[in-house]
Each structure stands twice: as C-alpha cells, then as structure tokens.
Amino acid sequence: MLTRRKFISVVAASSVLAPSLLRAATNGFTYVGWSQDEAASKATLGKIFDQFQQSDPGAAVKVVGFPYAQMQQNLFLRLRAHQPVDAAQLNLQWLPQFGATGKMVDFNDIYGKAALAKVIDPSILRLGEFRGKQLGMPWTAGSIGMVANAAVLKEAGVREAPVTIDAFIESLKAIKAKFPETVPYGMSTKDNASMAADFQTWLWTFGGRIFNEQGQVVVNSPAGVRALGLMSDLVKDRLAAKDTDRYDARRLFAQNRCAFYQDAPLARGFARDNSGKGTAFDVNVVSIATPVVKKGDVPRSFAWGHLLGSFAQDKQSFDVKSAPGRFVSYLSMTDEPQLEYFQKIGLFPVTRSALAKLSGDPYVANWTSNAKNATRDELAFYPNVADLTVIVGEQVQAAVLGQKTVAEAIDNMSKRLSAAIV
Numbered sequence: 001m002l003t004r005r006k007f008i009s010v011v012a013a014s015s016v017l018a019p020s021l022l023r024a025a026t027n028g029f030t031y032v033g034w035s036q037d038e039a040a041s042k043a044t045l046g047k048i049f050d051q052f053q054q055s056d057p058g059a060a061v062k063v064v065g066f067p068y069a070q071m072q073q074n075l076f077l078r079l080r081a082h083q084p085v086d087a088a089q090l091n092l093q094w095l096p097q098f099g100a101t102g103k104m105v106d107f108n109d110i111y112g113k114a115a116l117a118k119v120i121d122p123s124i125l126r127l128g129e130f131r132g133k134q135l136g137m138p139w140t141a142g143s144i145g146m147v148a149n150a151a152v153l154k155e156a157g158v159r160e161a162p163v164t165i166d167a168f169i170e171s172l173k174a175i176k177a178k179f180p181e182t183v184p185y186g187m188s189t190k191d192n193a194s195m196a197a198d199f200q201t202w203l204w205t206f207g208g209r210i211f212n213e214q215g216q217v218v219v220n221s222p223a224g225v226r227a228l229g230l231m232s233d234l235v236k237d238r239l240a241a242k243d244t245d246r247y248d249a250r251r252l253f254a255q256n257r258c259a260f261y262q263d264a265p266l267a268r269g270f271a272r273d274n275s276g277k278g279t280a281f282d283v284n285v286v287s288i289a290t291p292v293v294k295k296g297d298v299p300r301s302f303a304w305g306h307l308l309g310s311f312a313q314d315k316q317s318f319d320v321k322s323a324p325g326r327f328v329s330y331l332s333m334t335d336e337p338q339l340e341y342f343q344k345i346g347l348f349p350v351t352r353s354a355l356a357k358l359s360g361d362p363y364v365a366n367w368t369s370n371a372k373n374a375t376r377d378e379l380a381f382y383p384n385v386a387d388l389t390v391i392v393g394e395q396v397q398a399a400v401l402g403q404k405t406v407a408e409a410i411d412n413m414s415k416r417l418s419a420a421i422v
Helices: 004-013 042-055 068-080 092-099 107-111 113-119 122-128 150-155 165-178 192-205 222-236 246-254 267-275 278-284 323-333 335-345 352-357 362-373 385-400 406-420
Strands: 028-033 060-065 087-091 137-149 183-185 258-263 285-288 302-309
Touching (some): 042 060, 042 323, 042 335, 060 323, 068 087, 092 122, 092 302, 113 352, 122 137, 122 302, 137 150, 137 192, 150 258, 150 278, 165 222, 192 222, 192 258, 222 406, 246 267, 267 285, 278 285, 285 362, 302 323, 323 335, 335 352
Parallel strands (some): 028 087
Antiparallel strands (some): 137 258, 137 285
C-alpha cells in the first residue's frame, strides 16, 4: 500500500530538478495536462494555447498530454525522471499529495498574496492552498453541487427550492406522488467516487467528518449514522433509486424524470446535450444550495475544480516574467481565455472581473455563491485515496442496498479506513 510517507519520501529522495532540464527548449517551457487532448475541449484549448503563442511569441510552449486516468501517475513519473514540468494541470484533489513533496512553486512568492486576492476571490484561491502556501492557481472552480429541475418542481406543485432537509424530503414525496415513475433525487448509488462525494456532502451537512484534525477516523459518529441513514431511507422510500450514477442522473434529469441531483458546474451543458433542446432547456436547470438541517446552517458541497501548478525549482525558471509564469497568468488570471473556456465548454471562470461579467446569469451566480463554502475531499489527503474511496463507496452502497444496517456499514467503514491509513 502506498502511504503518505512513502509517496513523499520517493520524490524527496530524488535530486533537485536540474535547471538545464527545465529549460531544455530554447526560450521554451513544458506544460503537462489532459484537457487539451479530450474531444470536448481539444479545439477550444488548442485555440487558447495558440492565442497565447501569438500574443507572446517569445514563449514557446511544449505541450505534453496524458489521459486523465493516467495523468497523476505520469506526472509523478516525470518528477522522478527529472523531466521538466514548468506548468501542469491538476485536479484540486491531487494537491495534498503533490504539495507534500515540497517540489511545487508557491504562487504567493511569485505574484504576491495581496495581488492575487485582488484578481481572484480568496474563497476560490483557497482551493489551491496547501499548508499555508498557494501551490495551485485555480483555473476553473466550483463544486459538486445540487441542481434542480424547475419544470418537474412546477408540475409537482413544489413552489420553491427546499432549504432544509425536511422540506427536501417533502418535495421528493410530492414529486413521487405526482410522477410515480420518476426518480425524484438522482443520488449516486453506484460508482465509488460519486457515492463517496455524495456521502461526504451529507456527512458535513449533519456536522460530521471522516477524519479529525489529528488524522484519526471519526466517521462512526451520530452525524455519520444520520447521513448514511438519510441516504438509505431515501432509497428504501423510493425517493432515490438503486443502481444510479452521475451519468444516469444526467440522462433522467434531461428527460424531466429526475428533480434533483448533484454534479459539477457542467450540469447545464449535460442537460442541453442530453435533452436535445440545447440552450432552450436552460430555464429548467437551477443551481440550488444543498439542503441543511435547520435554516441558518451553512450549506455544504464538495469542492471541485482544476488547478495550474509548477514544479520549477528556481526563480530563473519560474517568476512573473518567465515564459511559464506568463502562461499561467494568461490562463488563470486573464478574462478573455477564462470567458472563452466558459462559453465553449461551460467551465466557470475564476477571476473577479470575469465572474462579474456573468453576474446576469443566475446559474453561474448562484453556483459560485453556493460553492464558497465547498470542502475538499477528505480522502484526498492520503496517497492511497483510491483505496479509501473504494472503502467508503462499498459501505455506502451496502447500506443503501439494504445489505447491511446503517450502523454495521458505518462501523465497517470506520474500521477499514483506520486500517488502511496506518
């Protein structure tokens, strides 16, 4: 098992990346990412990268791509082999692992903490923070948040989006009574990653945590039982369905057969495509806050986004005036590429000014507001996050399918997590 200690020690044991390798290409630098090779974003990012080159001909960017599923491993291997990583795309959940190696650039040292806060709101900047350092620059940010289908709510007589869990359950019951064949809440009941995200959101909503500040497993708590009990009861009462994942929920939502589910900000784009109605379906897609225990509680959500990081090891390789520094600034702190990425792909911008230009779009404004209190995946702070995610997902599924009681599932989850992080 790959422990946090082993992960850090392997990278730390490597010698410092040689500046000559980092600047292997004359006036050039290396960017490593995955989105530029994906069908949905290839053309858009290709254009954005070309625009950067045209506006900054002195900066020759060498783009290296890996499939998303292989990105984390290959980035780690590049670091071990001393290959250049002047700028890299990161899933924000990976930051604790790479940040703990001590090899990443602190952008507060490069741009200045106060200067960054003027461009990007601190609530968004914190997604790239690790141990008090700004190791990741937010590129696109949001959360795995709740969306509601306005058409389904209206037809079921639900006049407003529910604020509390009690109101949420009553809304689900009204929808089920009006449309017996629907899945009122498209909660994830298969796919470990989605189940772990949904479970953590409800766990935080009830005031619980998986780990305490000392890293001890504390999920076996009243909050843990209440969160998993809610999920289990929703399936038992047919307000959520067995064998459902994000893809199923997106399809049902676009067919007006699902009223609520949790997804990334791309939910509206998925609804446009899956409904076949394009932007005409937008009126039905409403971003809402996760229901809370009682009015006045802070709505919780699961932090989501992409970061830009650098593993350059000296100021000569990465500073404000360096080519990779200008590249990161262009992608993450310049409105034009930020807004183009949003318009073509649907990924939210991060700069204050770009978000202000979208303030007239309730979907973006509400989602951004709701995401201010988003919490990063607790499991991501461990190198064997994949193993931990499987443990949480398996126990959540066992409870919602009725294979175990809630108490048994939470107890098993706690014991297995405790053994896995030793």
